Each structure stands twice: as structure tokens, then as C-alpha cells.
Amino acid sequence: MFRQHHAALTGDMTYSEPSCITVYGCGPDEAALFRELAPRFGVTPVITDAPVSEANADLASGSRSISVGHKTSIANSALLALGRAGVTYMSTRSIGCNHIDVEYADSVGITVGNVSYSPDSVADFTLMQMLMAVRDAKSIVRSADVHDYRLNEVRGRELRDLTVGVIGTGRIGTAVVDRLRGFGCRILAHDNHPKAPAEYVSLDELLQQSDMVTLHAPLTPDTYHLLDRQRIEQMKQGALVVNTGRGALIDTEALVSALESGRLGGAALDVVEGEEGIFYADCRRRPVESKSLLRLQELPNVLISPHTAYYTDHALRDTVENSLTNCLKFENGSQHG
Structure with a gap:
């Protein structure tokens, strides 16, 4: 089921155990923000600029939650491989999720969530x-x-x-x-x-x-x-x-x-x-x-213009913060549909 999140990062959120979140399709500006923000929540990010695929799904081994970009469509074969690797939640760093077959993701045990930004x-x-x-x-x-x-x-x-x-x-x-x-x-x-x-x-x-x-x-x-x-x-x-x-x-x-x-x-x-x-x-x-x-x-x-309307410093920070927050909320069982 597609669950739409509109969470905001809050400084008083604490988590008892460190979490590992794999971040796919991550450009340099996003990577810098993930590295800045993740430690505040005890998160260890595994970051790659490559979009998620069947070939690199094993990067997510040990991560129940992953964060993906919106620039590349995600094949069902990649979703299946992620499910087999133990992924149960995918946060797309976008409002729309038309690059993901949400129903198929659900069938292999992966919940898909979007993010809000400015x-x-x-x-x-x-x-x-x-x-x-x-x-x-x-x-x-x-x-x-x-x-x-x-x-x-x-x-x-x-x-x-x-x-x-x-x-x-x-x-x-x-x-x-x-x-x-x-x-x-x-x-x-x-x-x-x-x-x-x-x-x-x-x-x-x-x-x-x-x-x-x-x-x-x-x-x-x-x-x-x-x-x-x-x-x-x-x-x-x-x-x-x-x-x-x-x-x-x-x-x-x-x-x-x-x-x-x-x-x-x-x-x-x-x-x-x-x-x-x-x-x-x-x-x-x-x-x-x-x-x-x-x-x-x-x-x-x-x-x-090349799909750049969303691309501001404020919105990008919102996107990274809310992708982290949604992953952590899902792992802690506090997500909202």
C-alpha cells in the first residue's frame, strides 16, 4: 500500500538502536545533507550515486529502509531483489511515485512512501x-x-x-x-x-x-x-x-x-x-x-527547463530530512497512512 508521509524532522526524536539506511541515486548536494543530518538520529547512511537496480540491490543488505531518487524508473526486478535483501520500506525523495510500481512493491513486502518539501x-x-x-x-x-x-x-x-x-x-x-x-x-x-x-x-x-x-x-x-x-x-x-x-x-x-x-x-x-x-x-x-x-x-x-522547479536549497533540505524521518518512523512503527 502507498503511504503518503508529510513528516517534518524534529530535534527531540530519539532512537534506541543505530539504523542503517541505504541511499540510492544520491547527487553530491544530497549526499552532503545526508552526511550532515543522519548522525543526529543515530543513522549510518550507505550512499551511492547509482540509481537502485537489481545489480546493486545487495548494497541494501542490513537496511530495512532505503531512500531512492526520482530521476530513474525502478524496475520490478530491482524491487524483487530489494525485498529478498530484507528491505521493507522505500522512501522516494519526491512527491510523486510514478517511477515505482507501488502495487508490485507491496506484493514483495516493500511499503513505498513519498516525502513533502517546500x-x-x-x-x-x-x-x-x-x-x-x-x-x-x-x-x-x-x-x-x-x-x-x-x-x-x-x-x-x-x-x-x-x-x-x-x-x-x-x-x-x-x-x-x-x-x-x-x-x-x-x-x-x-x-x-x-x-x-x-x-x-x-x-x-x-x-x-x-x-x-x-x-x-x-x-x-x-x-x-x-x-x-x-x-x-x-x-x-x-x-x-x-x-x-x-x-x-x-x-x-x-x-x-x-x-x-x-x-x-x-x-x-x-x-x-x-x-x-x-x-x-x-x-x-x-x-x-x-x-x-x-x-x-x-x-x-x-x-x-529540465525538471528543476523543485530544486532549491530549502526544498532539497526538506527532502533529505523527511526521507530520513519517514524511514525512521516506519522502523519504529509510527508511520501514518
């Missing part, structure tokens, strides 16, 4: 993308880089004159709504559990009325290609799309077609379908296999 990181980045999109910032900066300082052919718009549709109002979506209120725009929202200070409407109505749509829904079988060809056709002529959620929330082929035809006015994408193996890698000297990503980057009205 929603402000993604919310701030989302607002930046919105402002860049409505001011056609990509074209302006590219022109200035080649010393063309004429006014841009496309006049910018002001957020206060627009209707912005927010799909998904969890912690991040709600933080985006809070920021948008300061700009004075009309805010529409769609979520099965309304809780943000916005005008909630059906998804169809949101798409038909919004000048800009921003996606903050989790990726599930129900939300896969949430914006498909049919729903994109429902959107206002010239509308903008912002996605800092998950790439597969959008049917990329349909998006490219709508952008090329002028049906949509632009997009700002921090996540892209098929980004795995491309984002977080240095691709300057090797070909990028994703034709849709290459086409999106060619378009003058599309902003692409």
Missing part, C-alpha cells in the same frame, strides 16, 4: 514561467543575446487581464493560487477536493475560459494525458500551457500540433513526456533521441 519552490518557479510566457521572454532574450535590441514583435500581456486555470490544488497548486491572487487575475480551479481560495469549475469549463492553464495534478492512470488532443481543442484560441507537474499529463504530440498550427499561443514546460535519460544529463556531445523535445525547443514560443 511547495514554494515549485510555486515560485511556476509563476516565473507564467510571467515569461505572457511576456514572450524567450524571444526577447534570444534577440538580446545577438544584440538585436528592437522591441519584440509580440506585445506582452498582463496577468491581471487574464483568466488562469489551475488544475490540481494540493499543496503546490494552492501555493500557486495564493501567488496569483496578488496579481489580480481571475483564478479558476479544478480538483476533486476543493480547498484553495479560487473559483472551482468543471475541467471543461476551465479549459474553455482560461487564457493560461497550469498543471499541478499527480500522474496517475486517470490523469495520464489529461490534456489530450480533444481537451486541447477545447482551450481558447492562443491559450498558454504551463506544466511543472509531470510530463505525461500532456499528450506531447497533440501539444506540438496545437503549437505549430497556432491553436495554442505557447507553453512553458519544466517536465516533458519521455524526459527520462535526457534531463539531468549532459547531452551536449550526444544526440537527443526525443524528436518531440527537440521540436518543442525549436519553437520560439516554448520554454523548456
Whole structure:
């Protein structure tokens, strides 16, 4: 069963026996934080920058709990090997867990938990993308880089004159709504559990009325290609799309077609379908296999960033702290579903 944790590290938590936690897919900045924080809880971290796999599952021998990154999908064969190595809990250092087959993990005795981190990181980045999109910032900066300082052919718009549709109002979506209120725009929202200070409407109505749509829904079988060809056709002529959620929330082929035809006015994408193996890698000297990503980057009205909205010092510290906390709470039988 997938148990979602929103724990925060507290200084008064004590544990009677030292714990060993294996940390997979750990970059240098995360590793430094794990080494700083783990001793406070009597934890000995075994750290590797390699993503978890069947081949390195034995690194977790002696660890009932492990921490994994979100950048690489975890194969079922790796989950089986981890279960055989004695792992019973896996904390993914992300809000989403679409890179893990949670049901299969449960079948081999591994509970999967996510972490919370500062929603402000993604919310701030989302607002930046919105402002860049409505001011056609990509074209302006590219022109200035080649010393063309004429006014841009496309006049910018002001957020206060627009209707912005927010799909998904969890912690991040709600933080985006809070920021948008300061700009004075009309805010529409769609979520099965309304809780943000916005005008909630059906998804169809949101798409038909919004000048800009921003996606903050989790990726599930129900939300896969949430914006498909049919729903994109429902959107206002010239509308903008912002996605800092998950790439597969959008049917990329349909998006490219709508952008090329002028049906949509632009997009700002921090996540892209098929980004795995491309984002977080240095691709300057090797070909990028994703034709849709290459086409999106060619378009003058599309902003692409490499899944970096979450990446702030505050959020990264939250992620490491809460991954440690969740592992220790599970081992002590105090986790909450």
C-alpha cells in the first residue's frame, strides 16, 4: 500500500538502536545533507550515486529502509531483489511515485512512501514561467543575446487581464493560487477536493475560459494525458500551457500540433513526456533521441527547463530530512497512512 508521509524532522526524536539506511541515486548536494543530518538520529547512511537496480540491490543488505531518487524508473526486478535483501520500506525523495510500481512493491513486502518539501519552490518557479510566457521572454532574450535590441514583435500581456486555470490544488497548486491572487487575475480551479481560495469549475469549463492553464495534478492512470488532443481543442484560441507537474499529463504530440498550427499561443514546460535519460544529463556531445523535445525547443514560443522547479536549497533540505524521518518512523512503527 502507498503511504503518503508529510513528516517534518524534529530535534527531540530519539532512537534506541543505530539504523542503517541505504541511499540510492544520491547527487553530491544530497549526499552532503545526508552526511550532515543522519548522525543526529543515530543513522549510518550507505550512499551511492547509482540509481537502485537489481545489480546493486545487495548494497541494501542490513537496511530495512532505503531512500531512492526520482530521476530513474525502478524496475520490478530491482524491487524483487530489494525485498529478498530484507528491505521493507522505500522512501522516494519526491512527491510523486510514478517511477515505482507501488502495487508490485507491496506484493514483495516493500511499503513505498513519498516525502513533502517546500511547495514554494515549485510555486515560485511556476509563476516565473507564467510571467515569461505572457511576456514572450524567450524571444526577447534570444534577440538580446545577438544584440538585436528592437522591441519584440509580440506585445506582452498582463496577468491581471487574464483568466488562469489551475488544475490540481494540493499543496503546490494552492501555493500557486495564493501567488496569483496578488496579481489580480481571475483564478479558476479544478480538483476533486476543493480547498484553495479560487473559483472551482468543471475541467471543461476551465479549459474553455482560461487564457493560461497550469498543471499541478499527480500522474496517475486517470490523469495520464489529461490534456489530450480533444481537451486541447477545447482551450481558447492562443491559450498558454504551463506544466511543472509531470510530463505525461500532456499528450506531447497533440501539444506540438496545437503549437505549430497556432491553436495554442505557447507553453512553458519544466517536465516533458519521455524526459527520462535526457534531463539531468549532459547531452551536449550526444544526440537527443526525443524528436518531440527537440521540436518543442525549436519553437520560439516554448520554454523548456529540465525538471528543476523543485530544486532549491530549502526544498532539497526538506527532502533529505523527511526521507530520513519517514524511514525512521516506519522502523519504529509510527508511520501514518
